[in-house]
Amino acid sequence: MNLTERDSQHLWHPYTQHKTAQLPIAIKRGEGALLWDDNNKEYIDAIASWWVNPYGHSNKFIADAIYKQLTTLEHVLFGGFTHEPAVLLGEQLIEILPGNQKKIFFSDNGSTAVEVAIKVALQYFFNKGEKRTTIIAFENAFHGDTFAAMAASGISFYTQAFEGMFIEVVRIPVPVKGTEAVSYDALRERIKTTNCAAFIYEPLVQGAAGMVMYEPEALDKLIQICQENKVLTIADEVMTGFGKTGKTFATDYQTEKPDMMCLSKALTGGTIPMAITTFTQEIFDAFYDDDINKALFHGHTFTANPTGCAAALASLALLKTDEMQANIVRVNKNHLEFQKQIETHPMVLTTRVLGVIFALEIKTKDNESYYGTMRNKLYAFFIENGIIMRPIGNIIYILPPYIITDPQLQKIYQVVEEALEIV
């Protein structure tokens, strides 16, 4: 049996209907933006393996940092103990985060980073003796697959089996250009009619919805409305963080800053699962008390894993180099040029670019479902041509490692153009 056949004996894959899905591709090796399967077929990783890998596969610099940490202190419990990688990472993150972010809480993945933020928002008001239990989120939001994160998510594909079992969530439309006022009014109305604790959002780009983009000024306005009503704000930067939008955080485009931020995905350069939720001093202070009941009773076994922290420190060092910043600008320039060239194509409905993110919506007669026929056809076409992409319905997006070369980008663009001819 080959690897793929052995896989199907025992393994259950994410977001996969095993009865109808094609067998997975066995990847043997990765380097830079490239991956190779067990037949030595080469693929360009055009989506940075679900948006986690900015600095390239099998990155030596991060690997060395991980090895050094593994052979010094691989792990120690974080309850009652601390270690230098966690302290250093905290210090370095505070330096690059918005000025109002003062406290750092560790967990393992994007969903838990969101879970922590939502629990903190709810307990913040509990600790203050105020009854506020509703979370506000955008339509078509994606915040993860654990229960509170899933409740905040608005893509029915992921949540329909669990309707009625969630914490209270109300939704507002995303303020895409031209519809901002509808979004502001909806927010004001939800705040008036429910006991809102917090508003959670993906800043400027809704990733899983299909890289849906909106303007920083609109988000500033929504945050202002929350501030006027003492509703906490949570920026879920799990996808947007660490350079993807052209700035370190999408929040860096904002005048108004959130009370909490969720980070994961690129935090460790796509090596070790790790996540962080950050807070203002004011939020931390609502838990700081002689009364033990006011503490945050949340934790994970691998909280602040030193190896993960070492990987994150190495990743941050790479992000800060002039070379990496130049890569982000270079990828963005390539995207903008391709956008100019492709936006008038008769099959193209619309295109969007922010930072290293490029998205293209294909004209369709019917509404294409998330995992519909067009998506499957496109996915197979890209794989056939050695490109790893995961179209969302009729939306194709590119979110490559920052170190991708110009010829590799041009190859992706070329296959995208060809894909428009086959749909």
Ligand SMILES: *Cc1c(COP(=O)(O)O)cnc(C)c1O
């Ligand atoms: C991927 C993602 C999550 C969930 O992260 P996981 O590590 O998959 O649990 C949450 N929020 C956003 C915006 C994401 O893109």
